[in-house]
Amino acid sequence: MTTTTAVANDIVGTKRGRWPVGLLLVAAPVFLVGWMIIWPIISAIGRTVWLPNEGGERSFSLETYAFFFSDQYSLNNLWLTLWTTGVCALILILICLPISLYLRFAKGRLAAYVQGLAIFPMFVPSIILSYAIIRVLGPNGTVDLLLNSVGLPKIRSPYLTPWGPVIGLVWDNIPLTVLILLSGLGAVSNQSIEAARDVGAGRWALLWHIILPRISNSVLVAVSFTVLGIFSSFTLPYVLGPAAPEMMGPFMQRTFRDVNDPTMAITQAVIAFGFCIVFGLFYVRSVAKNRAA
């Protein structure tokens, strides 16, 4: 064990005197993050708690946040967003884990096709996906026509209900989730699986005791990534979802543009950010844990 660490240290080069190069390399991204992400966050929070009064003078006030959390309409929108995000994350893991397990262990031409199919949604713009879903799953859409042709009743269409965006968002996020889980499964060595099989472990025992503990980090990363994307999604909930309650993305856009209330829109954005940062921290923690290990 000690020898490998020594070798690794040699490769990375921990000798003193080299450190400015490393710092220079990270300086540009750190500067960009500070300028384009951290600063806008600080400025947004400042603009929502430092409000002008009637005379135009600015003073500290939590009025907009108090309004948001006492307004049933806004809370319903927040709740719908959390519900959609949670349901999507759960369905995504349930769908993508079997796909990635298959891709990890299967070999041959079929696996390549399955992988291509799983990555395909990445290349479909969400606006096209939305209209396709209306055509296929919408009222009197393709599914209804097929059911009708064999004498079955129509489906209850998810279009314009909260399930519409769920279906679209799950489909849209499959590639990212599969790729992350697949990279995690790369860390599960064939030897450990064969060793477990040799001592008589069944399929479920393998999954539960050998594979899942190894990829729990990847699952966490996949969930945080999809949650971050879904929480702030716009197009799919806008086209496929109900008029009210709306998800935070369309809600913010409408407050900003159609109701012309930028302060309230920024407040909604800060609240959305507050929820997202929790998942961001999960991700950062798991990355840090990985590096320490």
Next chain:
Amino acid sequence: MKRRAFMLSVGGAAAGMVLLPRMAFAEAGKIDWYTSSDQNILDFWTNVVKPKFEAANPGVTLNLVDAGDGPGNIAIGERALAALSTNSDPQADYFESYDPRLPDGAIDAGLFVNMKEAGLSNYSKVNPLAIDNEYSLPYRGSQVLLAYDTTKLDPANVPKTWADLVAWIKANPGQFIYNRPNKGGSGGNFVRRAIYEANGKDPAKFTTSNFAELGETALPPAWDILKDITPALFDGGAYTSGNTQSIQLLGQSAVTMIPAWSDQALSAIKQGVLPETTGLVQLSDLALPGGFSRSTVLSNGVNKDASLKLADFILTEEIQSAVLTELGGFPGVSWDYISADLREQFKDVIPTTIPSFPGGDWEKAINEGWYRNVAPNVDPNS
């Protein structure tokens, strides 16, 4: 290994596309034109206006850009205003349909050309009723009417008044849908028609400046009218998110009747998006509101002079007649400047008045009030 190579190349290609430089400079002689209107308007410009204008003005080309929706257009307007203050190139010359009051202060800053004083030879022909202010040029009008499926609803029994319409909607639950008022004019003007209904059917009552006095009393009764029909709408109270989606539902025969823009419905029928059995009807007690689309020209655009030529060109009899015949809209010029045969041919569909609801504060209050009062009025347990 093949799979990995595939993933690598796909990832590389995707990264490459993101990194491609996205530089654009306005070009002299190429008018950067933006619209927020629906596809039929863009088609009209691509197939009718652009070839005619370019033939009449050699050396000038039109770059037609779809800005998506109103906010998309305003974003370009904001960029132009920012460019004006730094004296740089706004990369935009012409808005097909735009309210020069946005972004705030744009008129005072001198962002838009004053059309009245720009020396347009055809300005005097513009229908005075259509003029909103001097910085925008009305060139086409459209109204919202009801589009319906004649195979399911006999044209003889089609509702002709608001009261009949409400009675029909309630008698045929699930067969009517309108879109969210902020996401397209067909639903927006249906909601505004309900506001007229709740306030004595008098369009003259509403002006851009009287929201402060009238707003609080005028809107709630309209929400009650709309809440009353909610349970009888498609899916027990669903609202599409745009004009096109409403037409899609009518086209898929999921509903029997929708409010639709006259021009959009006509071109949808022509293209087969809506079947030929689609009927169109306007309410006779008071028409569903509509309005004029007004173009603006940026004063700091590289091609300002060419853009003004274009503004003058769209008011010529040739284009104004095409607005009637090709687009199914109403001309922006007075009817006297339309050829006599066309006047005769369209005299039945030419509305004597199109009520036009004021924007500004009214619009904000309608966009917010409808969402808070009408949209959530669906019992989640039903």
